[in-house]
Amino acid sequence: MNLSRPTQTLLHTTRPRVLPISLSRAYATAPKAARLNVPTDFSTTPLLHHTSTSALAQSELPAPLKRSSKTTRLALHEAVNSALRHALATDERVLVFGEDIAFGGVFRCSAGLATEYGTARVFNTPLTEQGIAGFAIGVAAQGLKPVAEIQFADYVYPAFDQLVNEAAKMRYRAGKTGMGCGGLVVRMPCGGVGHGALYHTQSPESLFTHIPGLRVVIPRSPFQAKGLLLAAIACNDPVIFMEPKILYRAAREEVPVEAYELPLSVAEVLKPGTSCTVISYGTPLYTASAAIKAIEAEMDDVSIELIDLRTIYPWDRKTILDSVNKTGRAVVVHESMVNAGVGAEVAATIQEKCFLKLEAPVQRVAGWTTHTGLAYEKFTLPDVVRIYDAIKASLKY
Amino acid sequence: MSLRPATKRFLPSPRILTTSLNTTHHSPRHHKQSIRWSSVSQAPGSDRVHFPGAVNSKFTPTLSFTNPSTLPAMPTYRTIDADGLLIDSSRPPISVPDDIVLKMYTDMLTVSILDPIMYQAQRQGRLSFYMVSSGEEGIAVGSASALTASDVVFAQYREAGVFQARGFSLDDFMNQLFANRLDVGRGRNMPVHYGSKSLNMHTISSPLATQIPQAAGAAYALKLQHLQNPESVERACVACYFGEGAASEGDFHAALNMAATRACPVVFVCRNNGYAISTPTLEQYRGDGIASRGVGYGIHTIRVDGNDVFAVREVMQRARELALEGDMQPVLVEAMSYRVSHHSTSDDSSKYRPSGEVEAWKRRDNPITRLRKWMENKGLWSAEKEEQAQKEIKNAVMAAFNKAEKEKRPELRAMFEDVYEEVTEEQEEQIEQLKDVIRRYPGEYDVEQFEGGLEGLDKARSR
Numbered sequence: 001m002n003l004s005r006p007t008q009t010l011l012h013t014t015r016p017r018v019l020p021i022s023l024s025r026a027y028a029t030a031p032k033a034a035r036l037n038v039p040t041d042f043s044t045t046p047l048l049h050h051t052s053t054s055a056l057a058q059s060e061l062p063a064p065l066k067r068s069s070k071t072t073r074l075a076l077h078e079a080v081n082s083a084l085r086h087a088l089a090t091d092e093r094v095l096v097f098g099e100d101i102a103f104g105g106v107f108r109c110s111a112g113l114a115t116e117y118g119t120a121r122v123f124n125t126p127l128t129e130q131g132i133a134g135f136a137i138g139v140a141a142q143g144l145k146p147v148a149e150i151q152f153a154d155y156v157y158p159a160f161d162q163l164v165n166e167a168a169k170m171r172y173r174a175g176k177t178g179m180g181c182g183g184l185v186v187r188m189p190c191g192g193v194g195h196g197a198l199y200h201t202q203s204p205e206s207l208f209t210h211i212p213g214l215r216v217v218i219p220r221s222p223f224q225a226k227g228l229l230l231a232a233i234a235c236n237d238p239v240i241f242m243e244p245k246i247l248y249r250a251a252r253e254e255v256p257v258e259a260y261e262l263p264l265s266v267a268e269v270l271k272p273g274t275s276c277t278v279i280s281y282g283t284p285l286y287t288a289s290a291a292i293k294a295i296e297a298e299m300d301d302v303s304i305e306l307i308d309l310r311t312i313y314p315w316d317r318k319t320i321l322d323s324v325n326k327t328g329r330a331v332v333v334h335e336s337m338v339n340a341g342v343g344a345e346v347a348a349t350i351q352e353k354c355f356l357k358l359e360a361p362v363q364r365v366a367g368w369t370t371h372t373g374l375a376y377e378k379f380t381l382p383d384v385v386r387i388y389d390a391i392k393a394s395l396k397y
Numbered sequence: 398m399s400l401r402p403a404t405k406r407f408l409p410s411p412r413i414l415t416t417s418l419n420t421t422h423h424s425p426r427h428h429k430q431s432i433r434w435s436s437v438s439q440a441p442g443s444d445r446v447h448f449p450g451a452v453n454s455k456f457t458p459t460l461s462f463t464n465p466s467t468l469p470a471m472p473t474y475r476t477i478d479a480d481g482l483l484i485d486s487s488r489p490p491i492s493v494p495d496d497i498v499l500k501m502y503t504d505m506l507t508v509s510i511l512d513p514i515m516y517q518a519q520r521q522g523r524l525s526f527y528m529v530s531s532g533e534e535g536i537a538v539g540s541a542s543a544l545t546a547s548d549v550v551f552a553q554y555r556e557a558g559v560f561q562a563r564g565f566s567l568d569d570f571m572n573q574l575f576a577n578r579l580d581v582g583r584g585r586n587m588p589v590h591y592g593s594k595s596l597n598m599h600t601i602s603s604p605l606a607t608q609i610p611q612a613a614g615a616a617y618a619l620k621l622q623h624l625q626n627p628e629s630v631e632r633a634c635v636a637c638y639f640g641e642g643a644a645s646e647g648d649f650h651a652a653l654n655m656a657a658t659r660a661c662p663v664v665f666v667c668r669n670n671g672y673a674i675s676t677p678t679l680e681q682y683r684g685d686g687i688a689s690r691g692v693g694y695g696i697h698t699i700r701v702d703g704n705d706v707f708a709v710r711e712v713m714q715r716a717r718e719l720a721l722e723g724d725m726q727p728v729l730v731e732a733m734s735y736r737v738s739h740h741s742t743s744d745d746s747s748k749y750r751p752s753g754e755v756e757a758w759k760r761r762d763n764p765i766t767r768l769r770k771w772m773e774n775k776g777l778w779s780a781e782k783e784e785q786a787q788k789e790i791k792n793a794v795m796a797a798f799n800k801a802e803k804e805k806r807p808e809l810r811a812m813f814e815d816v817y818e819e820v821t822e823e824q825e826e827q828i829e830q831l832k833d834v835i836r837r838y839p840g841e842y843d844v845e846q847f848e849g850g851l852e853g854l855d856k857a858r859s860r
Contacts, residue, residue: 126655126658130647131650131652134607134648135611135659138551138618139615141611141618142619142622144618161604161607165602170602171816171818173592175580176581177582177594236818314823
């Protein structure tokens with residue numbers, strides 16, 4: 001961990017911010033002949049709010065905010081920062097801590113917060129994930145609202161015992177006493193970044209979706225990051241908040257300046273359709289969106305519904321089941337390995353609840369059952385081709 | 398610690414990092430900070446390098462490893478000996494008020510009477526599990542007597558005396574042990590996993606040492622709450638208990654380091670009773686117990702005779718003061734004792750230690766008999782009072798026992814509640830599935846021992 005940490009820090013904190021988006025994934029240049037596997041153009045993707053009007057039209061925003069709020073163009077890391085800033089400013093119970101967060105964090109998510117809100121509430125911890133998680137649980141148990149950061153989701157495992165055996169079970173075991181650690185939020189950057197290899201790429205969400213008592217949330221955009229993080233902080237259940245780090249700088253969109261919450265455990269239908277349902281969360285939504293665009297361009301009378309789970313657990317079963325009952329086909333996409341992944345849970349539930357409506361087997365497009373070796377990432381994580389191919393297979397079944 | 402200022406030093410100022418000696422443009426606060434960084438280059442003639450990682454280390458021309466075995470073991474503080482007599486006649490007499498002495502004694506006595514009764518109840522199959530505290534009542538009761546009601550406690554599981562001392566009633570003990578409908582834990586935890594919000598005691602959990610970093614965090618929260626509202630929130634500390642075996646877990650290390658670096662008002666109380674189930678301390682560690690480690694974390698540390706309830710109380714009082722004074726800080730107390738009993742009802746300790754050793758400890762020393770001798774020497778206690786107290790406590794224990802054993806189990810719905818703040822849609826569906834199975838296989842489930850029977854799964858009946 002020690003060896004890789006400074007390297008990774010460097011990779012991310014020194015990357016020039018003004019680099020054109022097309023070059024910002026230089027490590028991932030597409031093959032010349034590629035038609036599908038081309039890098040996401042975040043400046044045109046329909047999954048981001050490119051105008052203020054579009055952002056304020058989001059149906060889940062409170063009406064007064066829709067009328068009066070201004071928006072500003074933020075990258076995902078800035079949206080996280082904006083949420084933390086709002087939480088710190090409005091609730092003195094909120095604390096922000098973790099490794100290297102006082103100077104702004106290795107991904108700049110906590111930039112400026114220690115200066116503004118003081119080192120009593122925004123501070124560095126020693127390098128100990130189990131300590132960070134345990135400490136945060138104790139802080140929450142006394143009624144405060146800690147937002148703890150694990151520097152990379154790949155390093156959450158030392159904290160696994162604290163999160164699984166303690167955070168998740170604290171209110172349950174305390175019973176009628178009402179004690180618990182509901183104010184707890186644990187943030188962690190997750191997912192592929194092109195060159196993160198074994199320990200800067202992982203998405204361990206399914207390890208937490210197996211744990212009753214934890215909420216698992218993954219935003220796909222700056223707008224979501226702000227609204228979902230504020231909802232997570234307000235939530236009285238412990239929340240694992242995983243931030244796709246490749247989107248920290250790549251995804252920029254118009255975000256309301258004011259504070260707002262997006263509902264937890266509610267999926268978002270990003271694009272309605274009738275032929276097939278694609279279910280995903282986080283980064284692969286962009287890839288899925290590109291695959292859908294390609295299919296719809298070449299196949300007549302085909303429209304694909306794209307759904308963002310947003311909260312991975314407890315998940316919005318109704319929205320997904322309603323959709324599949326309508327389309328009769330489903331493809332689940334996620335970065336982490338396919339074996340016992342989130343896709344297994346979603347697919348099994350669809351099979352159980354939509355059996356008579358299904359016209360094709362539920363497809364899972366996910367990481368292969370291997371580790372993310374440095375040179376092989378583009379072959380491991382689900383790309384446009386594999387999602388395109390799976391949707392096609394489903395449609396043609 | 399102030400809440401708002403003092404933040405700028407965390408900013409990665411190039412001035413500071415480039416070790417410039419020209420610090421005139423810095424504010425005084427920066428100036429102080431930059432000395433540390435700028436001294437990476439050694440001043441001429443200095444007797445030390447100001448390595449940022451050990452700023453006060455002097456050079457030595459002698460190559461010499463520090464050998465812990467050549468260092469003296471940390472002493473064990475005690476006030477009275479096994480006969481209840483003052484060890485140091487020149488020290489002021491024990492000045493604990495009589496009512497507190499009597500409370501400490503009856504608290505210890507209560508636990509020592511409760512323990513064998515519940516141990517036997519487990520042996521008879523009336524209870525699923527039990528763990529006694531015998532030999533360690535002094536640590537629990539002595540330390541708890543030094544705490545205030547607003548101090549917060551995190552315990553491991555062998556601290557029934559702390560619960561007793563803070564006001565956990567015999568009914569509370571019994572309801573938890575029998576996992577009945579009156580158990581505040583709603584019948585979810587194994588026996589002995591007590592908890593109480595009104596007594597500021599977090600619910601015990603089985604994973605060892607997990608409570609130690611939590612205690613550090615809770616202490617930090619208490620400190621912050623006081624700093625934010627000094628008028629309305631008193632200074633309070635956390636007392637965190639654990640055994641010497643648990644101190645081998647990574648969480649112990651994480652906790653002490655975090656508590657020290659964040660200056661958390663927490664008193665860590667290690668019960669060193671010589672064994673972790675079957676593992677003797679020689680296989681647990683090779684250093685000078687747990688106390689020697691506190692020094693390494695930069696924490697005030699003391700070792701105390703756990704069988705001397707006065708010494709434990711006095712140490713805990715002083716530790717509490719230290720934890721709460723000034724900018725606040727953690728303190729480590731290693732309380733020495735001997736686990737006279739088996740580890741638990743699932744353990745037969747004669748398999749790994751000679752019974753003669755246990756007998757010797759029972760004869761040699763015991764926190765209860767030691768205090769009893771002191772009280773008798775002082776004329777505060779007598780054989781008659783002892784007999785009377787034993788009888789009364791035994792009767793009270795049996796009354797609570799019989800009452801709790803007769804109570805029904807909690808409502809079945811409690812098995813799903815409190816996982817999340819609200820029962821989820823998925824859980825509601827599973828509740829219906831469970832109900833359906835029970836209805837169709839009525840002979841296979843005993844729902845009548847649960848309050849409300851099968852209807853106890855219904856939403857309307859909840860709470």
